[in-house]
Amino acid sequence: EIVLTQSPGTLSLSPGERATLSCRASQSISSSYVSWFQQKPGRAPRLLIYAASRRATGISDRFSGSGSGTDFTLTISRLEPEDFAVYFCQRYGSSPLWTFGHGTKVEVK
Amino acid sequence: EVQLVESGGGLVQPGGSLRLSCAASGFTFSKYAFSWVRQAPGRGLEWVSGISESGSSRYYADSVKGRCEISRDNAKKTLYVQMNSLTAGDTAIYFCVREMDEDSGYYHYMDVWGKGIMVTVSS
Numbered sequence: 001e002i003v004l005t006q007s008p009g010t011l012s013l014s015p016g017e018r019a020t021l022s023c024r025a026s027q028s029i030s031s032s033y034v035s036w037f038q039q040k041p042g043r044a045p046r047l048l049i050y051a052a053s054r055r056a057t058g059i060s061d062r063f064s065g066s067g068s069g070t071d072f073t074l075t076i077s078r079l080e081p082e083d084f085a086v087y088f089c090q091r092y093g094s095s096p097l098w099t100f101g102h103g104t105k106v107e108v109k
Numbered sequence: 110e111v112q113l114v115e116s117g118g119g120l121v122q123p124g125g126s127l128r129l130s131c132a133a134s135g136f137t138f139s140k141y142a143f144s145w146v147r148q149a150p151g152r153g154l155e156w157v158s159g160i161s162e163s164g165s166s167r168y169y170a171d172s173v174k175g176r177c178e179i180s181r182d183n184a185k186k187t188l189y190v191q192m193n194s195l196t197a198g199d200t201a202i203y204f205c206v207r208e209m210d211e212d213s214g215y216y217h218y219m220d221v222w223g224k225g226i227m228v229t230v231s232s
Contacts, residue, residue: 032216035219043224044204044223044224045154045204047218047220050220054216088154092217096168096171097159098146098219100153100154101153
């Protein structure tokens, strides 16, 4: 079973700073099937990035994704107040069909 | 407006059963695969089960295999999951999620989520 490990667990930053979130897979995975989600308290997750680097509809260009093989990154170029949330990476594959990382919390420093 | 609305949650006793429903609107339901994803209080996301567009293929996480059955009614635009032999470990918010295919499956991702429904397993 492929495991997705996100780091750091918590990222403390100030508005305007750059956030770099990591997602590492326990074995090589197809970048076509890697997504990133944002979740705020009491809300459903929201798709930000799919296929490792493609922004979902309506997502600000502050958000960008990159990576291949086992290492994937979500970058938020300049944090806005509404960007402080929990971010999950995800992979589509098999056994299980979908796997999520445990999340990175981006909090106000 | 594209929308998924879950229903059927609530308090269930250990060992009990529950059927969740997800009503879809604003798109052609039968053209999409769907999944159920859950989130225990204060925890991360866990995929539970998935179903293909026609319903002919069904998939389950090991944690629910044998206790869970996913189904759909394309005429009613509704997704279901029947969960049996519930334990405290099944306590979570359950999300209904649409799966998107692009370029004949080259890209596959979850693009639309319901707001979720709480299931609490407790005596």
